[in-house]
Amino acid sequence: MCDTYNKKNINLRQNASKRLFLKSAAASALGLGMSGITGRVAYAADVGAPPLPENVMTPDEALERLMAGNARYVAGQSTPLNFEDDRAALVIGQNPYASILSCSDSRVSPEFCFDEQRGDLFVARVAGNYLTTDFVATLEYAAAILHAPLIMVLGHESCGAVGAAIGAVDKNRQFPGHIQSMASALAPAVRAAKNMPGERFANVVKMNVIRNVEKLKKQPPVLSKLVANKKLLVVGGVYSLKTGRVDLVA
Numbered sequence: 001m002c003d004t005y006n007k008k009n010i011n012l013r014q015n016a017s018k019r020l021f022l023k024s025a026a027a028s029a030l031g032l033g034m035s036g037i038t039g040r041v042a043y044a045a046d047v048g049a050p051p052l053p054e055n056v057m058t059p060d061e062a063l064e065r066l067m068a069g070n071a072r073y074v075a076g077q078s079t080p081l082n083f084e085d086d087r088a089a090l091v092i093g094q095n096p097y098a099s100i101l102s103c104s105d106s107r108v109s110p111e112f113c114f115d116e117q118r119g120d121l122f123v124a125r126v127a128g129n130y131l132t133t134d135f136v137a138t139l140e141y142a143a144a145i146l147h148a149p150l151i152m153v154l155g156h157e158s159c160g161a162v163g164a165a166i167g168a169v170d171k172n173r174q175f176p177g178h179i180q181s182m183a184s185a186l187a188p189a190v191r192a193a194k195n196m197p198g199e200r201f202a203n204v205v206k207m208n209v210i211r212n213v214e215k216l217k218k219q220p221p222v223l224s225k226l227v228a229n230k231k232l233l234v235v236g237g238v239y240s241l242k243t244g245r246v247d248l249v250a
């Protein structure tokens with residue numbers, strides 16, 4: 001078990017060191033600092049080594065790492081949790097490599113399902129994994145200030161919020177308190193999935209993810225610019241409660 005853990009971390013750190021070296025060499029040749037070559041907002045970690053060097057990567061590398069983590073989780077080969085290794089590094093800051101907009105459902109746990117540790121994922125959770133201004137601000141912070149190059153909107157099988165939205169649209173169901181606002185927020189996805197072939201509930205889960213991915217990609221001024229400059233990748237996934245697998249849907 002320890003061998004697996006050590007091998008993963010040694011490989012990640014070696015790859016990160018290599019990337020940092022190449023970036024630094026290129027930056028020096030161009031007379032630029034690291035923030036100059038990446039086009040990112042300067043922050044404290046640019047001055048020295050980032051807290052987690054293995055988390056410095058491109059958007060495509062981030063997606064590859066995220067999905068590889070899910071494959072380990074599905075296969076029952078998750079890395080044993082170790083709360084001591086990175087504790088000291090994380091005192092000086094954080095540089096998560098991906099943000100996750102996840103449903104709050106207690107059966108979905110982003111750190112577990114992508115086999116990651118503290119400091120790796122910047123997670124925003126709300127029942128129904130839909131966007132509000134506060135969530136846009138949270139994801140902007142992760143992308144522009146913490147430089148996380150990937151956002152995944154993560155829906156899941158049998159989502160209660162989706163069920164509520166379908167009830168509200170199809171049967172005009174009313175929910176107490178503020179729950180109605182959640183159902184209303186997902187209602188456009190219910191209507192958009194109306195003529196999709198296949199199972200209705202799953203279609204709405206997928207459509208809700210797709211709609212929020214598209215909103216994020218077009219969200220001005222921060223996220224849309226990062227996407228246009230290929231500094232940020234926005235994708236959507238659906239988590240299977242049965243298998244633990246995340247399928248990319250957007």
Ligand SMILES: [Zn+2]
Pocket residue numbers: 103104105127128156158159160161162
């Ligand atoms: Zn849910």
